[in-house]
Amino acid sequence: MTHKIAILGASGYTGAELIRLLAGHPAYEIVALGAYSKAGQRLAEVFPHLRHLNLPELVSFDQIDFDKIDLCFCALPHKTSQEVIRDLPKHLKIVDLSADFRLRDPDAYTQWYGNAHGAVEMQGEAVYGLTEFYRDEIAKARLVAGTGCNAATGQFALRPLIEAGVIDLDEIIMDLKCGVSGAGRSLKENLLHAELSEGYNAYAVGGTHRHLGEFDQEFSKLAGRDVKVQFTPHLMPVNRGILATVYVKGDAQEIHATFADAYADEPFLQVLPFGETPSTHHVRGSNFCHIGVTGDRIAGRAIVVAVLDNLTKGSSGQALQNANLMLGEEETSGLMGVPVFP
Amino acid sequence: MTHKIAILGASGYTGAELIRLLAGHPAYEIVALGAYSKAGQRLAEVFPHLRHLNLPELVSFDQIDFDKIDLCFCALPHKTSQEVIRDLPKHLKIVDLSADFRLRDPDAYTQWYGNAHGAVEMQGEAVYGLTEFYRDEIAKARLVAGTGCNAATGQFALRPLIEAGVIDLDEIIMDLKCGVSGAGRSLKENLLHAELSEGYNAYAVGGTHRHLGEFDQEFSKLAGRDVKVQFTPHLMPVNRGILATVYVKGDAQEIHATFADAYADEPFLQVLPFGETPSTHHVRGSNFCHIGVTGDRIAGRAIVVAVLDNLTKGSSGQALQNANLMLGEEETSGLMGVPVFP
Amino acid sequence: MTHKIAILGASGYTGAELIRLLAGHPAYEIVALGAYSKAGQRLAEVFPHLRHLNLPELVSFDQIDFDKIDLCFCALPHKTSQEVIRDLPKHLKIVDLSADFRLRDPDAYTQWYGNAHGAVEMQGEAVYGLTEFYRDEIAKARLVAGTGCNAATGQFALRPLIEAGVIDLDEIIMDLKCGVSGAGRSLKENLLHAELSEGYNAYAVGGTHRHLGEFDQEFSKLAGRDVKVQFTPHLMPVNRGILATVYVKGDAQEIHATFADAYADEPFLQVLPFGETPSTHHVRGSNFCHIGVTGDRIAGRAIVVAVLDNLTKGSSGQALQNANLMLGEEETSGLMGVPVFP
Amino acid sequence: MTHKIAILGASGYTGAELIRLLAGHPAYEIVALGAYSKAGQRLAEVFPHLRHLNLPELVSFDQIDFDKIDLCFCALPHKTSQEVIRDLPKHLKIVDLSADFRLRDPDAYTQWYGNAHGAVEMQGEAVYGLTEFYRDEIAKARLVAGTGCNAATGQFALRPLIEAGVIDLDEIIMDLKCGVSGAGRSLKENLLHAELSEGYNAYAVGGTHRHLGEFDQEFSKLAGRDVKVQFTPHLMPVNRGILATVYVKGDAQEIHATFADAYADEPFLQVLPFGETPSTHHVRGSNFCHIGVTGDRIAGRAIVVAVLDNLTKGSSGQALQNANLMLGEEETSGLMGVPVFP
Known part of the structure; x- marks a missing residue:
């Protein structure tokens, strides 16, 4: 079975890394790539290293039909992310790579990030995405918050x-x-x-x-x-x-x-x-x-x-590892690539 | 079907790149890793980025039972390579990554490399390994000479x-x-x-x-x-x-x-x-x-x-592309990994 | 005798390189550093590697009293440079590091830079600043146009x-x-x-x-x-x-x-x-x-x-070499620093 | 007055850095450059960035007439340095850049470096070369031991x-x-x-x-x-x-x-x-x-x-700072060069 995937924030580095990893994954199909200022551009312009992939061009978020999507990766800046995710359809599985849903305590969020949270109710629902320590919760979660790379x-x-x-x-x-x-x-x-x-x-x-x-x-x-x-x-x-x-x-x-x-x-x-x-x-x-x-x-x-x-274990690789759990795939699927040295 | 693979010269960069690519290939199994001065060392010592792979330790060439091997990659320095390959069993398919069998003309070899060739008779047999232009010959070849990266x-x-x-x-x-x-x-x-x-x-x-x-x-x-x-x-x-x-x-x-x-x-x-x-x-x-x-x-x-x-298209990736043809596998198998950027 | 020097565009790399070279010159004193968006900042903020120098803070150009200045280096973007230089007092010796006065032919300027020149009359006066080939003209010039580094x-x-x-x-x-x-x-x-x-x-x-x-x-x-x-x-x-x-x-x-x-x-x-x-x-x-x-x-x-x-021979070093000629100093003064290797 | 300087170990990085700094010093003249395996080579071969300097070629140590030298920098590997310095004439001022005379206690030396010291008697005489904290001793010293850069x-x-x-x-x-x-x-x-x-x-x-x-x-x-x-x-x-x-x-x-x-x-x-x-x-x-x-x-x-x-404050710059004190020159002479950024 092929799961339909969207990436919001596909023009940044974690977005590109997600595409790199997903391209080698047997069970996923990228069906939508969302961006802000680079919406309307071909992927080959934004990331020439991805030019050989047969992928859709970048679009603005409102052009995406989320009904046809199984899981959405959000690789957006913090604060933007919470506002976008708040308005996504509730059936959608989401792996957020931003900082927005990492902290359970709204006060702690405000202390570290300087603004009130725009989707407080979802802070409680989100599962902290450090896969090795939250496997069971992640497998059952709808919204997983990727951790900071540090x-x-x-x-x-x-x-x-x-x-x-x-x-x-x-x-x-x-x-x-x-x-x-x-x-x-x-x-x-x-x-x-x-x-x-x-x-x-x-x-x-x-x-x-x-x-x-x-x-x-x-x-x-x-x-x-x-x-x-x-x-x-x-x-x-x-x-x-x-x-x-x-x-x-x-x-x-x-x-x-x-x-x-x-x-x-x-x-x-x-x-x-x-x-x-x-x-x-x-x-x-x-x-x-x-x-x-x-x-x-x-x-x-x-x-x-x-x-x-x-970018990999600290962010997009972790995100894929979590998505694998959420969609019932093998946890390591698409992630066993050998380090590149030298 | 799984083909048994040996790599001679596994402690150099093209050797490591071969291992990286082969590790993700569904049809190959690395059964022997040969080296000179680093024979006796574990792969994790020589290339710590490969430590998670379950591979044999490095051995000297005479410890390798070539009867059990289908194809051998030779990632050795030029001049050494011709001497080693000359003495390998004749049933063995070989992809040589050195300069030793690239030139058909023994005089041209001597002109550019400064020594007489030690396996002149095999210079004629070898096929030049620029895959896109020698596909048919490579598919039928026993000995393929990988090209220079430049x-x-x-x-x-x-x-x-x-x-x-x-x-x-x-x-x-x-x-x-x-x-x-x-x-x-x-x-x-x-x-x-x-x-x-x-x-x-x-x-x-x-x-x-x-x-x-x-x-x-x-x-x-x-x-x-x-x-x-x-x-x-x-x-x-x-x-x-x-x-x-x-x-x-x-x-x-x-x-x-x-x-x-x-x-x-x-x-x-x-x-x-x-x-x-x-x-x-x-x-x-x-x-x-x-x-x-x-x-x-x-x-x-x-x-x-x-x-x-x-190291990839210029050397070890090309070598694998050739090996795929020689062993009847899909030419692109194990080679579609997306470029790493940034 | 100490010559009074101003640098316009002191917050860019060629500005910093001029300061580095002038700091070791026995006959020059930097009396004004001009900048746009960074005007008002201390030099130590803009270039921490210059923090030990006892130099004035960055100011906007209209805060500079050009009557007290012997020579002005203009390290500004092209197009800006011509507009600034056009309005500087006529007694002032100027070494321009931009592209604005390199081309004698106004049409050639427009062809390559895309805009009409804002100080056409000065294009004729300027001397091309490739020191080794224009020494005599440079020594007598009021306005010298530094060359492109390439x-x-x-x-x-x-x-x-x-x-x-x-x-x-x-x-x-x-x-x-x-x-x-x-x-x-x-x-x-x-x-x-x-x-x-x-x-x-x-x-x-x-x-x-x-x-x-x-x-x-x-x-x-x-x-x-x-x-x-x-x-x-x-x-x-x-x-x-x-x-x-x-x-x-x-x-x-x-x-x-x-x-x-x-x-x-x-x-x-x-x-x-x-x-x-x-x-x-x-x-x-x-x-x-x-x-x-x-x-x-x-x-x-x-x-x-x-x-x-x-940055040195291709730009700021060349500029200083020209200034030395214009002010009657030894051509090599302040410029014999040994390359930094490794 | 010009002091005559020799550098032993001129083919290494600290040797090159000494030459770079000394070339801009008004009171010093490099009269001998000593090396081991590179003895006999021109400086331009060993360090092409120094090719414009009019300096002697590299020689073996026994070709140097130390009677004509005021101060010798030793930029040799540890252990070698002690053996060389032990045999240098006693009138010679020496700044050693190796580890050999940093530790006062022979046992501590042996503990950290693994060998008995070959010039124990000079370990007591040497002054620790951290200029800012040993100025007076350094000014009077014959042998100064440059510190480790860390x-x-x-x-x-x-x-x-x-x-x-x-x-x-x-x-x-x-x-x-x-x-x-x-x-x-x-x-x-x-x-x-x-x-x-x-x-x-x-x-x-x-x-x-x-x-x-x-x-x-x-x-x-x-x-x-x-x-x-x-x-x-x-x-x-x-x-x-x-x-x-x-x-x-x-x-x-x-x-x-x-x-x-x-x-x-x-x-x-x-x-x-x-x-x-x-x-x-x-x-x-x-x-x-x-x-x-x-x-x-x-x-x-x-x-x-x-x-x-x-290489500068951590080694060769420190060495020159010490030499300045030992020879009665201004401590900062030749050392005020501005950092190179970018």
């Missing part, structure tokens, strides 16, 4: 440890390095090649990055108490990749064993042998996440390093 | 024009720009990141690059007379990609029409609308080749630009 | 050959590769890191690039007849650098000797030994231009390769 | 805080990101462009990086007690730059004030306004170090970020 990385590096109680919850420091495609295709001076290449910098220092809303929600829920991590993202001169270096207090061997156990059956979460360190080079263009654990010379401390591709 | 690009940009007689054969200039993975994984000072990134340069200037041997052979054969192109490669600070800018004398519209006609049914060769120009960004990690034609302000001149990924 | 590179690679009559004037092909800072600090999608890095492409193919107006004017004037070159620029994923590969018909040794002779006393134009090829890596951040000549395997053809840094 | 960055970010007692000495975590030129010009697989570009990874995780020996020595000495920091370096796909993100416990405003006070008169150490964050882009090619302090959302924590260019 938030996904950080959670893969910490959830089993928090759940197992093997680290000090008050002393977690996450130093994260993210590629530039995570910032999207928007025209900002700091995203220009001449500004970004050959150098790097921290940003949102001091606990102001919005993905902290997800960490706070998820880690506190897991621990049954308030957990606040310290989090500093850095902008890297590469297009794809996130590497989170997480400093924790606990026994390194126990931490490694906890991961090995928790992820033993996970197809995408690869735990490296103790003492080995992963690299973003080795997950590029794929849905895999590599995780390494090392002890420190200071007793009782450990370093967890997790890497993934922000 | 040579493939240049031929996609010129063969139909030479065959159709629409350009001046004495006035062809090819200015080519190649990514660094084309030089392999060898430890050379000019391939270090600090030497190469942020800059670029011409090399082998003046008609000394070895891929000219292939151009001479193929273009002269096509034209039925001696054809010598002028060819200058440049080393680019990127990992993947070849762009050939070819300056020809002829009618630009006729040239475009010639390509459109010749490549109308080719799944991987995409001819852009007249006046559009392709980019290496849009073929990365894929088996596609994009070709654009533009007229010049000087009447009677045209510029042909062709792009492809040197 | 135009400078191409002229260094061709002027002595055209003047000496050692090449075929109807068969010149220039394939040029330019770093991204040449496109300025403007917010365009194709200049984003994610769009540009890891790939490259030709643009303005077929003889439509505006710097051809300069080539036509200068080469025809030199030759005493119409000369039209074929010119294809390519956008490279690096910030700084231009490499022009020029295909000519002539005797390679004679061509090399012509350069060696013509540039024997030039401090910035370095002619490499015959057969050696320059690289953009080796001129980065400097005012040097390296030039190499190689013969081709096809008799009677040669390849000239010239490299320079588009 | 070690310099980390100390600029921590010394005033440790000295002033404003942070918790048991809870210091330094997450550092370093460009590839810090690894030198050696032929290693992980330094190849194809392996390194477009990605990044942690290395020497868990407290095994050798620069920890310097941190331990210096911080413990400053504090008057044992201080052990947690330190994780990461390899970045850029040529130049170090960024240290340091997580400390203390009052952020007090920390900022401590830096502002300590570095108020330092020409190269630029303290940013509170809450601003530096970037490696803005110190490239220069001797400047930018330092930013931000508070965290978790009370009582702060983040210090320090950036510098590993």
Whole structure:
């Protein structure tokens, strides 16, 4: 059976990545591609790397007949997304890639995003889309909220440890390095090649990055108490990749064993042998996440390093993984592509 | 039916690219991975991006039982390759990715490569592996010689024009720009990141690059007379990609029409609308080749630009395309992966 | 004696490069920095790499007292530049880095730039700023028009050959590769890191690039007849650098000797030994231009390769070199900084 | 007065950077360039970016007449350096850029570097070359040991805080990101462009990086007690730059004030306004170090970020700064070059 798919926001990077992944999927057919300013353009103009695909041109959202669609991916900016999704037909399954339905608490949403939520009632309905930890709810959900790409990385590096109680919850420091495609295709001076290449910098220092809303929600829920991590993202001169270096207090061997156990059956979460360190080079263009654990010379401390591709496992790959569950397909279908190296 | 595959030279970049492509192929099983200095290592050590694949460790060639193998890819350095292939069992189908069997004329081989050929008798038997132009021979061949990556690009940009007689054969200039993975994984000072990134340069200037041997052979054969192109490669600070800018004398519209006609049914060769120009960004990690034609302000001149990924369409993807033909599989099988952008 | 300097357009890349070079110059003092949208900002905000310099904040042009200024650099977009310069006081020496006063013929200007010129009377007065070839006129000029960065590179690679009559004037092909800072600090999608890095492409193919107006004017004037070159620029994923590969018909040794002779006393134009090829890596951040000549395997053809840094020798370094002449300083003053490698 | 200078190890990156800086210095003359495997080559072959300089060719060390030399820079690998320096004439002033004389304690040296020291007696004589903190000793020293580039960055970010007692000495975590030129010009697989570009990874995780020996020595000495920091370096796909993100416990405003006070008169150490964050882009090619302090959302924590260019302030620029002191020149002479951006 072929499921009919629409993508809203097809002219951005996560939209393009969805198309790339869906093109290789045996059970899905893309029937509509929605966009704003680029509506009316052929896909080959907007993304020449997709020119060989026989896909519809970009249209505005009101030109799409949602009755013929089984599942809609929304790859829109936050705030826009909630307004669009609020008005979509209620029969439609939706995977939202924006930040709009990640937080259950409307106040937390307003605190981190600065505006009142335009679809408060749907915030409760939405399921948090970190597949490996919400499989059953996702399979039954109508609306799934894709996680932040940094938030996904950080959670893969910490959830089993928090759940197992093997680290000090008050002393977690996450130093994260993210590629530039995570910032999207928007025209900002700091995203220009001449500004970004050959150098790097921290940003949102001091606990102001919005993905902290997800960490706070998820880690506190897991621990049954308030957990606040310290989090500093850095902008890297590469297009794809996130590497989170997480400093924790606990026994390194126990931490490694906890991961090995928790992820033993996970197809995408690869735990490296103790003492080995992963690299973003080795997950590029794929849905895999590599995780390494090392002890420190200071007793009782450990370093967890997790890497993934922000556009794939951190965003569009995760979205497809969730859609597979929602539509009754094999979870890994269309997602086993090998990383591209070099 | 599953064909049993061996790869000799699995620790280099074309070896890794073969594994990446074969991992997604429904009809092939990799049963042996051969290497020299890295024999004895696990694949996850040599190429951590392949760690999730359940593949054999690297072994030396004499540990491989070739009786159980249907087809062998040889991704070895030139000169080594001829010596290894000479001694392989005669039942074995072979796709060679080296330069060793590309030239039919032993003297031409010696001229360009500087040594006498060690398997002269097999030079005659080998079929030149530019799939789109040698399909029938390849399907029946036992030994196929993969083309040079630059040579493939240049031929996609010129063969139909030479065959159709629409350009001046004495006035062809090819200015080519190649990514660094084309030089392999060898430890050379000019391939270090600090030497190469942020800059670029011409090399082998003046008609000394070895891929000219292939151009001479193929273009002269096509034209039925001696054809010598002028060819200058440049080393680019990127990992993947070849762009050939070819300056020809002829009618630009006729040239475009010639390509459109010749490549109308080719799944991987995409001819852009007249006046559009392709980019290496849009073929990365894929088996596609994009070709654009533009007229010049000087009447009677045209510029042909062709792009492809040197590791895929220029090497390992081409090899798999040939193997598909040799083993009776669909030619495009395992090769329709969408380019990775950004 | 200290000359008082103003820079209009200090918030762009050529403005920043001027400040970098002037900061190390013993005889100049920057007394005013003019900008449009960034007027009112501190220099440390606009260019944090200049934060240690004790310089005035950016102001709008009408806040500048030009009576106290000896020389003004205009690093503004074309069309804007002519309107601003038209209204500047007539005592003021001006080095314009825009395209506005490069072409002597108003019709040629309109043809290439699409608008009527707003200061036609000054087009005649302006001196073309290719220092090595217009020294005497520049020393006496009030208004000097800096050349295009591509135009400078191409002229260094061709002027002595055209003047000496050692090449075929109807068969010149220039394939040029330019770093991204040449496109300025403007917010365009194709200049984003994610769009540009890891790939490259030709643009303005077929003889439509505006710097051809300069080539036509200068080469025809030199030759005493119409000369039209074929010119294809390519956008490279690096910030700084231009490499022009020029295909000519002539005797390679004679061509090399012509350069060696013509540039024997030039401090910035370095002619490499015959057969050696320059690289953009080796001129980065400097005012040097390296030039190499190689013969081709096809008799009677040669390849000239010239490299320079588009922001320095191609633009702001050239501007300072001209200002030195106009103000009676040593021509090389402030410009002998060694290239930055790696 | 002109001081005569020799450089041993002129064919490596720190050697080239010394030549770049010395070429612009009014009081120094390079009279000898020593190398091992590249002895006998012209400088233009080894470093084409230096081709315009009128400098001697590379020679083996025994061809150098050290009697005519005032100061010798040793830019050799560690272990080699101690053996060479041991045998140099005793009148010679020496700035060593290797690791060999950084540690006062022979046992600490052996612990971190794995071999017994070959010039133990000189370990006591050498002065640690972190200019801003050892000025008086350096001015009087015969042998100065340049610091590790990471070690310099980390100390600029921590010394005033440790000295002033404003942070918790048991809870210091330094997450550092370093460009590839810090690894030198050696032929290693992980330094190849194809392996390194477009990605990044942690290395020497868990407290095994050798620069920890310097941190331990210096911080413990400053504090008057044992201080052990947690330190994780990461390899970045850029040529130049170090960024240290340091997580400390203390009052952020007090920390900022401590830096502002300590570095108020330092020409190269630029303290940013509170809450601003530096970037490696803005110190490239220069001797400047930018330092930013931000508070965290978790009370009582702060983040210090320090950036510098590993080849300049982290190595060869520091070496020249020390040489200036040793030879009675102005400390900043030849070092005020403005960072190269973009």
